Amino acid sequence: MSVFDGLKYRKVSSPIHDLDPRIKFFYVCAIFVGAILFWTILPLLILFAIQIPFVLLAGVKREWLRSLRGTIFLAAIIFLTNLIVRYFASGGALLVTDLEFAAAMTLRFIVLVGSFSVFFLTTSPDHLGLALERTRMPYEFSFAFTTAVRFVPVLAEEAQTIMDAQKARGLELEKGNFLKRIRNYIPVLVPLIVSAIRRSLELAEAMESRAWGATKKRTNLYILRLKQGDFILFVITIVILMVTVYVRIYIDVPGLSQFLSGVS
Amino acid sequence: MVIIETKNLSYTYPGGTKPSLNDVSIKIKAGEFALITGSSGSRKTTICRCFNGLIPHFYKGELEGEIRVADKDTTKHPTFEMAKEVGLVFQNPENQLFALSIEKDVAFGLENLGVPREKMRQRVDWALKLAGIYDLRERSPHEISGGQQQRVAIAAVLAMQPKIIVLDEPTSFLDPLSAKKIFEVIHDLNRKLGITVVLVEHRLDLTAKYADHIIIMDKGRVCQDGNPRTILGAESTRLIGVGIPKATLLFQMLAKDGLKLGSVVPLSSDEIAQSLLEAIKPHD
Amino acid sequence: MIEVQDVGFTYPSGVEALRGVAFTVNNGEFIAIMGQNGAGKTTLVKHFNGLLKPSIGRVLVDGIETKKTSVASLAKKVGFVFQNPDHQLFSETVEEEIAFALKNFGFEEETIKKRVTWALSFLELKKYRKTSPFMLSGGERKRVALASVLAWNPEILILDEPTIGQDYKQKEKLRQFILQMQTQEKTIVIVTHDVEFVAECNPRVLLMTEGRIVADGQGKNILANPEVLAKSSVVPPQVVQIFSRLNELELPKNVIDLYEAKDLLLKKLEKRLR
Ligand SMILES: Nc1ncnc2c1ncn2[C@@H]1O[C@H](COP(=O)(O)OP(=O)(O)O)[C@@H](O)[C@H]1O
Ligand SMILES: Nc1ncnc2c1ncn2[C@@H]1O[C@H](COP(=O)(O)OP(=O)(O)O)[C@@H](O)[C@H]1O
Ligand SMILES: [Mg+2]
Ligand SMILES: [Mg+2]
Numbered sequence: 001m002s003v004f005d006g007l008k009y010r011k012v013s014s015p016i017h018d019l020d021p022r023i024k025f026f027y028v029c030a031i032f033v034g035a036i037l038f039w040t041i042l043p044l045l046i047l048f049a050i051q052i053p054f055v056l057l058a059g060v061k062r063e064w065l066r067s068l069r070g071t072i073f074l075a076a077i078i079f080l081t082n083l084i085v086r087y088f089a090s091g092g093a094l095l096v097t098d099l100e101f102a103a104a105m106t107l108r109f110i111v112l113v114g115s116f117s118v119f120f121l122t123t124s125p126d127h128l129g130l131a132l133e134r135t136r137m138p139y140e141f142s143f144a145f146t147t148a149v150r151f152v153p154v155l156a157e158e159a160q161t162i163m164d165a166q167k168a169r170g171l172e173l174e175k176g177n178f179l180k181r182i183r184n185y186i187p188v189l190v191p192l193i194v195s196a197i198r199r200s201l202e203l204a205e206a207m208e209s210r211a212w213g214a215t216k217k218r219t220n221l222y223i224l225r226l227k228q229g230d231f232i233l234f235v236i237t238i239v240i241l242m243v244t245v246y247v248r249i250y251i252d253v254p255g256l257s258q259f260l261s262g263v264s
Numbered sequence: 265m266v267i268i269e270t271k272n273l274s275y276t277y278p279g280g281t282k283p284s285l286n287d288v289s290i291k292i293k294a295g296e297f298a299l300i301t302g303s304s305g306s307r308k309t310t311i312c313r314c315f316n317g318l319i320p321h322f323y324k325g326e327l328e329g330e331i332r333v334a335d336k337d338t339t340k341h342p343t344f345e346m347a348k349e350v351g352l353v354f355q356n357p358e359n360q361l362f363a364l365s366i367e368k369d370v371a372f373g374l375e376n377l378g379v380p381r382e383k384m385r386q387r388v389d390w391a392l393k394l395a396g397i398y399d400l401r402e403r404s405p406h407e408i409s410g411g412q413q414q415r416v417a418i419a420a421v422l423a424m425q426p427k428i429i430v431l432d433e434p435t436s437f438l439d440p441l442s443a444k445k446i447f448e449v450i451h452d453l454n455r456k457l458g459i460t461v462v463l464v465e466h467r468l469d470l471t472a473k474y475a476d477h478i479i480i481m482d483k484g485r486v487c488q489d490g491n492p493r494t495i496l497g498a499e500s501t502r503l504i505g506v507g508i509p510k511a512t513l514l515f516q517m518l519a520k521d522g523l524k525l526g527s528v529v530p531l532s533s534d535e536i537a538q539s540l541l542e543a544i545k546p547h548d
Numbered sequence: 549m550i551e552v553q554d555v556g557f558t559y560p561s562g563v564e565a566l567r568g569v570a571f572t573v574n575n576g577e578f579i580a581i582m583g584q585n586g587a588g589k590t591t592l593v594k595h596f597n598g599l600l601k602p603s604i605g606r607v608l609v610d611g612i613e614t615k616k617t618s619v620a621s622l623a624k625k626v627g628f629v630f631q632n633p634d635h636q637l638f639s640e641t642v643e644e645e646i647a648f649a650l651k652n653f654g655f656e657e658e659t660i661k662k663r664v665t666w667a668l669s670f671l672e673l674k675k676y677r678k679t680s681p682f683m684l685s686g687g688e689r690k691r692v693a694l695a696s697v698l699a700w701n702p703e704i705l706i707l708d709e710p711t712i713g714q715d716y717k718q719k720e721k722l723r724q725f726i727l728q729m730q731t732q733e734k735t736i737v738i739v740t741h742d743v744e745f746v747a748e749c750n751p752r753v754l755l756m757t758e759g760r761i762v763a764d765g766q767g768k769n770i771l772a773n774p775e776v777l778a779k780s781s782v783v784p785p786q787v788v789q790i791f792s793r794l795n796e797l798e799l800p801k802n803v804i805d806l807y808e809a810k811d812l813l814l815k816k817l818e819k820r821l822r
Binding site: 124125126129143146147149150153154199202203204205206207208209210211212213214215217218219220221222223 | 313316318321322343344345347348351352354356358359360361362363364365367368371372373374375376377378379380381384385388404405406420421424
């Protein structure tokens with residue numbers, strides 16, 4: 001579950017947390033594009049390094065590292081698959097370029113996870129919902145999103161309570177063969193579903209009672225207003241985008257093997 | 265002035281065979297603190313749903329008879345219009361908060377009504393302060409206690425500045441101290457702002473002393489309706505199985521054994537203690 | 549017998565829910581664990597059937613350490629009825645719901661039938677034998693949940709917040725039920741913050757605050773002690789509130805029962821009024 005821990009928003013305030021989610025998302029996309037454009041290690045390393053001051057400024061170093069640690073397993077798989085595919089494709093020989101390619105693919109994955117992790121770690125679901133609203137998506141959509149986020153911990157707690165209640169009646173979830181084990185979950189799932197249905201009815205009733213659907217022109221307590229920091233990030237992002245595209249098109253980035261041959 | 269009035273109101277839930285409400289005729293005056301009680305399943309929640317038009321608009325079903333709330337026929341006005349007149353607070357605090365921060369939740373109704381942002385901010389802060397949760401405004405509903413959640417729900421309807429607040433067993437999930445705080449908030453709203461309060465409660469020990477008017481329901485009918493002291497002091501009420509306040513019971517028991525403590529039926533421990541002290545004074 | 553020996557418990561989230569809790573529940577005792585929401589009452593009783601294992605210290609049920617055995621085997625001895633019946637009802641009929649635990653514990657077909665019938669009649673649910681539990685009213689669902697636990701005849705019965713959301717009549721029924729269980733010498737532990745209910749039953753009371761036990765004794769002595777109650781944010785029962793305002797009458801301090809209160813007042817006032 002550590003990958004998800006790495007995506008969990010925690011309320012703190014920092015210059016990064018205060019940034020407009022739309023600009024932050026633009027920044028994440030720029031990193032994403034950059035990561036996809038390159039197949040060699042050096043630019044990917046730079047893209048990775050760019051995120052570090054961002055993470056430090058946001059004060060989410062521990063959570064960010066945890067989310068990266070959570071990707072180790074997947075990263076290892078990516079590395080090995082790439083290596084194996086290369087090995088067979090080249091007819092049983094491995095060159096430094098093959099190693100570099102596998103490493104670059106892995107690093108690309110880590111860069112992507114890292115940037116998304118920074119985004120989710122520093123953006124409150126409320127802001128995210130607000131940003132969704134601003135995209136002219138129907139309000140119902142962003143409402144559903146924030147409500148879902150609101151009820152995730154509640155449902156998790158409820159599932160735990162139900163499991164405890166059934167265990168207290170002698171239910172052993174881990175007993176029996178595969179099929180039996182799935183059946184064991186029925187006494188947990190039925191109350192969970194019944195309760196979720198009841199809950200959603202109660203929620204609907206409460207929403208109606210608070211004038212849901214009164215007017216098409218809904219207003220909002222919060223607004224997203226671009227501040228100085230947002231412009232700075234915007235400029236940084238544009239620069240990153242331009243530099244990556246420029247380098248990709250006009251500069252032949254040396255690969256690891258070229259470095260090595262240059263040295264020797 | 266009568267603010268809630270039903271005349272021979274009967275209601276059957278969709279698919280139901282027997283009516284859930286049967287010939288209910290009640291009158292609640294503006295500014296009153298009305299208490300509705302009765303055993304569980306006596307359709308207290310059902311009558312509350314009629315007050316803001318959830319019945320018949322949300323629940324459908326068959327509604328007969330007349331109902332007027334704040335001079336509006338609820339069958340002709342959708343719930344979102346009634347919401348400006350009547351605020352409903354439900355039993356389970358958890359299932360009436362949807363937003364990720366408390367102030368956003370309190371703003372929800374105003375956002376739906378399209379209230380401009382400046383005005384919304386003012387009303388949200390005003391409601392948060394009245395409910396005593398202004399300091400919690402940026403927390404998430406998951407981080408606060410059930411009692412605080414219920415106060416958020418109260419602030420949320422309060423922000424819409426309704427004339428009437430209806431609370432359906434708002435404290436049944438709370439411990440007595442949190443419950444007491446909720447009742448104090450409600451009592452203040454009634455006394456200081458003149459908001460009409462309709463409170464559905466079993467805990468008469470804690471609430472009877474606030475009430476101007478009590479309605480006891482049984483199987484979808486009104487079986488007692490009137491002044492709390494008269495009704496709770498009557499022998500017949502005890503037999504229905506309503507939880508009469510201990511103070512009132514003690515008063516009745518003493519009377520039965522020949523110790524009359526005056527003609528005013530006490531509803532709280534303060535009141536009976538007062539009468540007991542007065543009873544001994546002249547003889548000292 | 550349940551022995552709780554210097555138990556501390558910390559949830560994985562880091563919340564320290566129990567600190568240095570120590571006491572013994574004797575066989576046949578009736579105990580009410582009280583304290584405000586979040587005091588750690590549920591956390592404590594979940595240790596009795598092994599749903600939670602202490603981080604520090606030990607819990608022994610009839611001499612067996614809970615850490616060394618499974619919930620399933622402890623549950624046979626310690627029945628646990630959760631606060632909300634909707635968290636456990638899932639069967640198509642009331643009958644199956646009650647048989648569920650009996651099947652889990654491996655009772656024989658014949659015994660299961662007998663126990664189900666017994667539990668249905670004990671809790672006055674016979675006419676609902678073939679009804680879906682979801683069709684029943686709240687009070688009835690609560691009884692089904694109770695029946696489904698009583699069915700296997702556990703020696704110790706734990707009820708978490710049994711009075712929450714219950715009306716006066718339902719509470720009175722519950723009280724009768726507890727008295728009946730007591731005559732059968734069952735050990736009963738209820739978790740509650742309902743002072744009036746506890747005042748009517750007068751069990752041994754354990755008062756909790758912030759994961760600690762701050763008072764342990766007969767209901768009479770604890771519920772009539774406003775200083776102790778205030779520490780754990782419990783509102784005293786009405787009778788105590790009334791008596792505390794009658795200082796000049798010099799009434800005894802440990803009265804929580806209404807009838808006792810009436811008799812005392814009559815005696816005092818007759819003298820004064822004469
Ligand atoms: N949504 C519904 N659909 C059908 N019947 C309902 C619904 N809600 C409540 N009822 C019926 O109303 C009865 C309980 O009424 P309710 O108003 O909830 O009582 P109270 O609030 O006094 O406990 C139940 O017996 C049930 O049959
Ligand atoms: N599953 C859980 N995970 C983390 N903390 C919990 C969990 N359950 C309860 N707690 C915390 O432990 C403390 C005691 O809770 P609980 O035993 O439920 O109290 P009570 O039953 O007295 O209301 C509270 O602070 C609560 O927030
Ligand atoms: Mg109800
Ligand atoms: Mg609890």
